Amino acid sequence: MKTLWQHCHAATMAQGTYSIIESAAIVTSGTLIEWIGPQSELTATDFDQIVDLNGAWVTPGLIDCHTHTVFGGNRSGEFEQRLQGVSYAEIAAAGGGIASTVRATRAATEDELFASAERRLKQLLKDGVTTVEMKSGYGLDLENERKTLRVIRRLGASLPVSVRATCLAAHALPPEYANRADDYIQHICDEMLPALAAEGLVDAVDAFCEYLAFSPAQVEKLFIRAHELELPVKLHAEQLSSLAGSSLAARYQALSADHLEFMTEDDAIAMGAAGTVAVLLPGAFYFLRETQLPPMDALRKHGVKIAISTDLNPGTSPGLSLRLMLNMACTLFRMTPEEALAGVTLHAAQALGMAHTHGSLEAGKVADFVAWNIDRPADLAYWLGGDLDKRIVRHGVESLI
Ligand code: NIG
Ligand code: FE
Numbered sequence: 001m002k003t004l005w006q007h008c009h010a011a012t013m014a015q016g017t018y019s020i021i022e023s024a025a026i027v028t029s030g031t032l033i034e035w036i037g038p039q040s041e042l043t044a045t046d047f048d049q050i051v052d053l054n055g056a057w058v059t060p061g062l063i064d065c066h067t068h069t070v071f072g073g074n075r076s077g078e079f080e081q082r083l084q085g086v087s088y089a090e091i092a093a094a095g096g097g098i099a100s101t102v103r104a105t106r107a108a109t110e111d112e113l114f115a116s117a118e119r120r121l122k123q124l125l126k127d128g129v130t131t132v133e134m135k136s137g138y139g140l141d142l143e144n145e146r147k148t149l150r151v152i153r154r155l156g157a158s159l160p161v162s163v164r165a166t167c168l169a170a171h172a173l174p175p176e177y178a179n180r181a182d183d184y185i186q187h188i189c190d191e192m193l194p195a196l197a198a199e200g201l202v203d204a205v206d207a208f209c210e211y212l213a214f215s216p217a218q219v220e221k222l223f224i225r226a227h228e229l230e231l232p233v234k235l236h237a238e239q240l241s242s243l244a245g246s247s248l249a250a251r252y253q254a255l256s257a258d259h260l261e262f263m264t265e266d267d268a269i270a271m272g273a274a275g276t277v278a279v280l281l282p283g284a285f286y287f288l289r290e291t292q293l294p295p296m297d298a299l300r301k302h303g304v305k306i307a308i309s310t311d312l313n314p315g316t317s318p319g320l321s322l323r324l325m326l327n328m329a330c331t332l333f334r335m336t337p338e339e340a341l342a343g344v345t346l347h348a349a350q351a352l353g354m355a356h357t358h359g360s361l362e363a364g365k366v367a368d369f370v371a372w373n374i375d376r377p378a379d380l381a382y383w384l385g386g387d388l389d390k391r392i393v394r395h396g397v398e399s400l401i
Pocket of ligand 2: 068
């Protein structure tokens with residue numbers, strides 16, 4: 001099927017900038033973009049279908065590159081506690097936090113997890129997301145991590161979205177391994193990761209490197225095993241304290257290091273040199289009422305590509321709109337709307353190892369795009385949430401969610 005999408009303007013996001021084409025047209029052939037350029041330069045004529053976009057602004061489909069969409073229960077009770085002054089770390093130390101979501105996730109059936117995650121995922125898709133990464137990490141044993149990863153694969157098969165599954169078994173210490181973090185990491189390396197990878201359930205490996213989770217030495221063991229299994233790595237690093245986890249991630253050519261409020265300039269230098277993307281999560285920053293900002297100037301100075309994501313999770317960022325995160329990245333982190341849009345398109349694709357096929361509107365790339373009824377690209381970061389008028393195209397076909 002060859003389709004002409006005409007009468008639009010495009011922010012192609014090639015090279016991570018708006019790279020605007022006014023009065024543009026796009027030709028898609030099957031699932032791919034065959035041509036994009038000024039409509040006046042269009043020469044092809046043999047279309048199966050012609051779609052008029054009525055002056056819409058077309059951007060790449062949005063990419064949410066860091067989510068924990070699949071979980072049981074919710075933690076609005078902890079939200080109330082935190083508003084009364086109890087900290088995230090205190091709640092975790094008292095057996096709440098991630099551990100409470102682990103209990104609810106273990107108690108849920110695969111179908112229950114699928115149903116609740118599907119509702120959340122649909123919210124993201126309605127907002128213009130066409131690719132999403134989802135992590136396990138609330139199962140913390142083989143059976144329940146498998147259950148979560150299977151749900152992630154099923155979501156990708158049943159909704160119009162490309163899905164990447166990340167194994168975050170090293171998210172927290174399960175109760176069976178209390179005070180035995182080294183043994184748990186060994187168990188992940190010896191049993192869980194090889195089994196889950198062999199079942200085709202894992203696209204990347206992540207860990208939570210933090211004083212209340214796993215040390216850099218423990219994370220390094222996991223990274224070595226991931227590389228033996230030929231899996232790329234990512235890392236939750238420098239969210240609450242500075243442990244040089246992001247430098248460690250860079251040493252292992254991580255696709256991304258995520259959060260990063262407490263990273264140092266040395267970490268930025270290491271990430272820039274390694275091509276490790278900085279995934280910033282303004283929803284978690286906001287929701288935890290953090291005050292330490294990620295070092296934007298150091299990231300820019302050392303050429304680190306910056307992605308933005310919802311971090312959709314029940315504890316620190318119950319965020320159902322990636323577009324809202326664009327606004328928060330600008331307002332809270334002082335990013336420009338152009339940087340923020342690159343952060344949910346080309347740079348988010350790079351954070352998933354998909355930049356060769358996704359994240360910008362260029363001939364040869366996958367035909368995932370959104371035609372927005374807006375006046376300027378910056379409008380995407382301007383409106384605080386809401387359901388903007390749009391048409392969503394995935395793999396060359398308009399998707400109705
Ligand atoms: O990305 N930092 C660790 N993991 C999640 C929070 C998980 C939770 O509290 O349930 C995050 O913020
Ligand atoms: Fe996270």
